[in-house]
Amino acid sequence: MTDDVSRETETPSVPGEARRVFPSDRLPLAERYAELLGTEGVVRGLIGPREAPRLWTRHVLNCAVLGEWVPEGSTVADIGSGAGLPGIVLAIARPDLAMTLVEPLLRRTTFLGEVVDELGLDHVEVVRGRADALHGERRYDVVTSRAVAPLGRLLEWSMPLVDAHGALVAMKGSSVAAEIEEAAPVLERFGCATPEVRELGVDVLEETTGAVRVSWADPASVSWPRTTGAAPRATSSRRRSGSSRKRR
Template sequence: MARRVFASDRLPLAERYTELLATEGVVRGLIGPREAPRLWERHVLNSAVLAEAVPESSTVCDIGTGAGLPGLVLAIARPDLQLTLVEPLLRRTTFLDEVVAELGLDHVRVVRARAKELHGASTFDVVTSRAVAPLERLLGWSMPLVAPTGALVAMKGSSVRDEIDEARAFLDRWRCAPPEVLEAGVDVVDPPTTLVRVSWADPSRIGWPLARTSERRRDRRNHRAVKREVS
């Protein structure tokens, strides 16, 4: 199955990363010992199929990446992407830096921070995450990082539709488009990976609070310019 999601020249990198997860990852408390025997099926392949939902040559931000799931796996599978891995804990970012250096992943940047620390400073074509938080909270952390024509693409479980229902008011207030529930890795992983994709309803009218503040400032400037022209 691994050969269906990793090209022949990328598979050795995926194998080495999985080996590091099973050894250093366990020793450093990044992966539970019971997870080591099932890393491929439960974690690596499950993350790799996310690539199906990421457009070519995208900039991608993986928030709360932990030991690199799914962001580092995505970087191994897709060298055409520019990846930013965001993680607040030093022991995790140290591990990520070491893996990135060993595997020669020069299209990956590791940032020790919380997602909200990047708000207003950076945006990305795709913002990913895996088992980080319920959708409403995840939207608050992720959507400020989503470019006007980009999307949040989060790995979710079987309760994703309930999470969407609970986040309706938030989605409306932030001017998000209706979420899409997707299945990735059909015939590759069992069960397939469930994804939720959220984009902006209108790329010209971003809804998160700082964006609305900027929008109001722009509108006031335009209004003053019109008044000057009329006078």
């Protein structure tokens, strides 16, 4: 990426909380990512101009603490990754994760690919496509998302990608209880366990992050028939060997 991008809005300085969320050797990567979001991300229409002054508090930090619910060494798919929230942030904070960013829009995957290359995130793969294009093809320990869809629809897209002992982990706001209630038929149909709701970043951030976790009720009974039909195939701009399998 170039540095001659319009800077109509200044990227805010790094808050002290960032040093409690990111390892010291990863903080410069988080700073650069925040800078890219506040400049090229705004110019490309991936982040609204009004969001630039609160990139750290509203976007970067609250995504980073999602890692509290992601086990060490997990394979992770971030669906509807957009500008890389929470996927890029998690990949910066957690180099132990094998991350796949799933996003259907070309202008977003182009940005994601450039960020991955510039920050040297060699444990990240960018896949252009819808989440359902990967159904029957890949499975992950954790499937994340942020502001993608109500829980019922999110389950339809995410659970076919969740490994038997894995989970959907989605950032959710104050409507999460209502979403869980409305999603009851979908939860039952998929054979999901009762969703867990948690506030993340407690004692770390001034504004905590709400999240919901959905796992399988009976992992031994889960199966993934290969899917065929109209769903378009996803295309990957970065391919890692064994990216959809848990690393041993």
